[in-house]
Amino acid sequence: MKTLLLGIATLVCLTLPASRVTAQSALSGVIDIHAHTDPDSRPRSIDALDLAKMAKARGMRGFVLKSHFEPTAAQAYLVRKDVPGLEVFGGIDLNLTVGGINPAAVEHMVEMKNGLGRVIWMPTFDSENAVRRAKENRPFVAVAKNGRLLPEVQQVIALAAKHGLLLETGHSSAEEGLMIVREAHRQGVQHIVVTHAMKSPVGMTIPQMQEAAREGAFIEIDYGGLLGPQPQFRIEDYAKAIRQIGPASCILSSDLGQPGNPLHPDGLAAFFDALRKQGFSQAEIDLMSKTNPARALGLR
Numbered sequence: 517m518k519t520l521l522l523g524i525a526t527l528v529c530l531t532l533p534a535s536r537v538t539a540q541s542a543l544s545g546v547i548d549i550h551a552h553t554d555p556d557s558r559p560r561s562i563d564a565l566d567l568a569k570m571a572k573a574r575g576m577r578g579f580v581l582k583s584h585f586e587p588t589a590a591q592a593y594l595v596r597k598d599v600p601g602l603e604v605f606g607g608i609d610l611n612l613t614v615g616g617i618n619p620a621a622v623e624h625m626v627e628m629k630n631g632l633g634r635v636i637w638m639p640t641f642d643s644e645n646a647v648r649r650a651k652e653n654r655p656f657v658a659v660a661k662n663g664r665l666l667p668e669v670q671q672v673i674a675l676a677a678k679h680g681l682l683l684e685t686g687h688s689s690a691e692e693g694l695m696i697v698r699e700a701h702r703q704g705v706q707h708i709v710v711t712h713a714m715k716s717p718v719g720m721t722i723p724q725m726q727e728a729a730r731e732g733a734f735i736e737i738d739y740g741g742l743l744g745p746q747p748q749f750r751i752e753d754y755a756k757a758i759r760q761i762g763p764a765s766c767i768l769s770s771d772l773g774q775p776g777n778p779l780h781p782d783g784l785a786a787f788f789d790a791l792r793k794q795g796f797s798q799a800e801i802d803l804m805s806k807t808n809p810a811r812a813l814g815l816r
Contacts, residue, residue, distance in 0.1 A: 542788055542798070543781055544575035547603070547809035549635075549682075549709070550738055551579040551780050552773030555591075558584070560773045564591055567773075567780060568599040574781045577806070578603030580634070580813070584641045585613040589625050589633030596632070605813060607635025609686065610672070611642035616657040617668040622675050634813055636676055637711065638669070638686035638696060645689040649717040660692050665699055673700050682707040682812050684736075690720040694728060701731045707812050708733040712771060714757060715741045715748055722760050729765035734812050737804075739787040740771035743778075755794040763800045767808045 548571075554563035562570075564581055571579060581588035581595075581604065588606030595604045607625070608614060614621045616639065625633035639657040640646065647656035659669050673696070676683040683705050685693040693710055700708050710728050713720040713735045720728070725735045737758060741749045758766050768787060770780045778786065788801050810816070 542801075543785060545802070545806045546576045546784060547806065547813070547815075548576070548579040548770050548780055548784060549767060549809050549812065550582050550712070550736065550769035550771045552582055552771070556583055556586070559775050561775050561777065562773065562779055564595050564604075565598055568595045568602050568604060570779065570781055572599055572602045574785075576602070576781065577810070578605065579780065580605045580607060582607065582609070582635075582637070584609050584611055587614065587621070587625055587633065589628040592632040593628070593630055596630075603815070605632050605634040607633055607637060607682070609637040610639050610657065612655060612657060613642075616642070617659065617666065617672055619668060619671045619675060622672055622681075626675070626679050626681070633681075635682045635684060636672060637684045638672075638688050640687040640711075643687040643717075645692060646687040646717045659688055660695060665695055669696070670699060670703075673703050673705060676700065676707075677703045677705045680706060680814050682709060682814070684709045684711045685718070685733075686711050687717050690718060690724050693718060693720065694724060694731075697728045697731045697733045700733075707814055709767060709812055710735050712736050712738045712741065712769075714753070722757055725757065725761050729761055733765075734767045734808055735761055735765055736767050736769055738769045738771035739783045740774075740777070742787075742790075743783075751790045751794060755791065755796070758791075758796070758804075763796070763803050764808075766804045767812060768801070768804045769809075 553567050554560040587608045592604045592606035642657045644656045644658045685696050710733050713725050770783045772780045772783045
């Protein structure tokens with residue numbers, strides 16, 4: 517079924533009128549730093565290989581495979597082998613399934629063949645912030661205690677600095693995220709992203725995002741926050757935030773892969789179109805969707 521959908525998408529692209537083909541070409545060179553795919557332990561709308569074929573057909577430069585529970589560097593290696601010419605990366609999300617804040621797991625990812633494990637996410641679904649916000653009674657992964665980052669968090673940040681990795685704040689609270697960003701800056705981490713900073717359970721305010729940007733972090737703005745029966749945000753909310761933070765410090769991503777939502781390239785195209793209608797230039801959208809993601813991943 518997924519292969520059939522991919523074939524239909526490609527056929528539609530070939531038969532679109534010129535104005536629509538131009539819109540499709542706007543994805544040329546785009547990097548999506550937040551792509552959920554199968555195989556996963558949660559339902560996903562497309563697998564990594566079919567997404568890679570679709571992304572390449574749409575002219576995208578690449579994407580980062582994101583799983584909350586499994587490291588994805590090995591998966592990125594296999595996808596690249598089957599879809600050459602597309603820059604696919606993986607990473608590790610420091611949830612309970614990898615031992616939480618686990619420097620040894622990060623070191624193992626770095627040693628994986630071809631060095632495609634480029635991203636460390638601080639805990640997401642198992643973060644203390646996410647578990648407490650959801651009022652769940654289960655184990656969680658803490659990043660701080662009594663207002664200070666835990667020693668193992670500082671060790672992971674040091675590894676990000678040592679190996680030139682992209683460090684993301686995950687689902688840490690806004691305050692914890694700022695602590696992580698400040699410490700990363702102090703330790704000389706060159707690539708920092710505040711994971712979907714506005715969206716729950718993070719919920720950064722504009723002043724907090726501005727502070728994170730001043731400390732050298734990119735602020736991730738994702739299309740997923742506009743979707744669902746009760747969206748967390750309107751496009752006007754995103755536009756206001758981007759203008760006050762500045763496009764030079766923002767990254768546009770999809771955070772897609774959930775059944776019922778658009779596939780990643782379609783979501784990104786719709787996202788960019790909505791931002792153009794809010795008055796953003798194509799140059800600004802290119803900066804946030806092409807240049808800044810490449811910088812965050814340490815690419816040229």
